[in-house]
Amino acid sequence: MASHSGLMTIIDRAVRKAGPRLRRDFNEVQNLQVSRKGPADFVSMADQRAEQTIFEELSRARPDWGFLMEERGEIAGDPNKPRFIVDPLDGTTNFLHGIPHFAISIGVEEPLPNGKREITSAMVYQPITDEAFWAEKGRGAWVQSERLRVSARRDLGDSLIATGIPFMGHGDFAQWARIFGAVAPEVAGIRRMGSAALDLAWVAAGRYDGYWESDLQYWDVAAGLLLVKEAGGFVSDFRGGERMIERSEFLAANDALQSRLHKLIAGALR
Numbered sequence: 001m002a003s004h005s006g007l008m009t010i011i012d013r014a015v016r017k018a019g020p021r022l023r024r025d026f027n028e029v030q031n032l033q034v035s036r037k038g039p040a041d042f043v044s045m046a047d048q049r050a051e052q053t054i055f056e057e058l059s060r061a062r063p064d065w066g067f068l069m070e071e072r073g074e075i076a077g078d079p080n081k082p083r084f085i086v087d088p089l090d091g092t093t094n095f096l097h098g099i100p101h102f103a104i105s106i107g108v109e110e111p112l113p114n115g116k117r118e119i120t121s122a123m124v125y126q127p128i129t130d131e132a133f134w135a136e137k138g139r140g141a142w143v144q145s146e147r148l149r150v151s152a153r154r155d156l157g158d159s160l161i162a163t164g165i166p167f168m169g170h171g172d173f174a175q176w177a178r179i180f181g182a183v184a185p186e187v188a189g190i191r192r193m194g195s196a197a198l199d200l201a202w203v204a205a206g207r208y209d210g211y212w213e214s215d216l217q218y219w220d221v222a223a224g225l226l227l228v229k230e231a232g233g234f235v236s237d238f239r240g241g242e243r244m245i246e247r248s249e250f251l252a253a254n255d256a257l258q259s260r261l262h263k264l265i266a267g268a269l270r
Contacts, residue, residue, distance in 0.1 A: 004134065004136060004142075005121070005136060008121060008123070008134060008136060010058065011106050011108075014054045014106070015054070015123060016125070016132075017053055018088065018104060019104065019127035020127070022046060022102075023127050025044075025046035026127075026128070029097075029098050034096060044089075046089065047070075047095075048071055050104065051071050051086065054086055054088055054106070055067065055069065055072070064078045064081055065078070065083055066079075067083060068109075070087050070217070070219050071088070082109060082110040082120070084106060084108060085105075085218060085222040087106075087197060089102055090103050090195045090196060091195035091197075093194060094194045100128040101126075103125060103126045103127075103198045104123075104125045105197035105223045107121070107222030108122070118137075119225065121134075121135070122134060122222070122224070122226040123223060124197045124198060126198060131144070133148070134227075135148075135204075135227045135229075135231070136230070137226065138230075139230070141228075143201075148205050148230075149231055150203060150206055151203075151208070151254055151257075154256045154257070156186045156187050157187065158209075159188055160190075160207075161183060161187050161189070161191070161208065161209060162190070162193065162199040162208045164192060164199070164213035165192050166215065171215040172214070172215070176214070179269070181268065183261065183268075186260075186264060191208070196213055196224065197224050199213070200223075200224025200225060200227055200252060201227050204224075204227040204230070204231035204233065205231070209253060209257055210251075210252065210253030210254075210257045211253070212250065212251045212261065216250060221244075225252070233252055233254055233255075233258070234255055234258040236251050236258065237249040238269060239262075251265065
């Protein structure tokens with residue numbers, strides 16, 4: 001990997017300890033014990049084991065830091081210290097159906113003097129491909145030791161855009177359909193792959209030219225948003241503002257495409 005901080009070494013160690021177990025469980029996916037957590041929202045023993053491994057590794061290295069985790073929820077730490085934002089298995093439905101597209105997502109959220117907080121370190125790790133997408137504020141975004149840059153495409157007609165589609169019990173399908181109707185005729189293609197963390201990592205890597213989705217949890221996107229920004233991209237809510245977490249609206253692309261997509265989406269929502 002390129003030179004990075006001791007904190008990123010800790011995060012990398014945690015995901016690489018959890019990753020092999022996820023790969024083994026993925027290969028035995030039909031035998032996993034699965035329970036319903038809500039409408040079309042599954043949680044598996046693999047998910048819980050990965051989160052436990054990550055929690056143990058990170059808390060051993062930073063015992064006074066807090067956590068926000070998908071399964072365990074919020075674990076308080078020193079309020080003046082950073083906290084980890086962890087999704088141990090983003091793309092659980094893909095995982096349970098034998099689709100090899102899922103990731104571990106870890107962001108570090110630091111308190112600011114003004115009382116706000118921001119993500120300053122991030123990693124999205126794909127266990128199947130063994131790709132670690134990582135970023136630190138002000139130091140760029142990387143996959144392994146290769147620098148990431150968002151796509152340089154300027155025309156929507158040449159662009160491949162990622163999204164997430166509402167499903168049973170999740171999201172506003174009517175709103176999504178209006179946005180899709182505005183965006184789809186203007187672009188080269190739209191993909192729905194099932195992992196928001198990897199969608200954002202792939203925007204950072206220039207594999208996708210843009211991305212929009214709503215009704216996501218903080219742990220789904222915390223790491224990915226920093227990856228896009230450190231790769232030279234722009235992120236906003238659907239109205240072009242910075243209230244992404246509050247509104248649960250996420251739009252990401254390079255400068256030219258982000259502006260064009262924002263206008264299409266905002267127009268569709270009027």
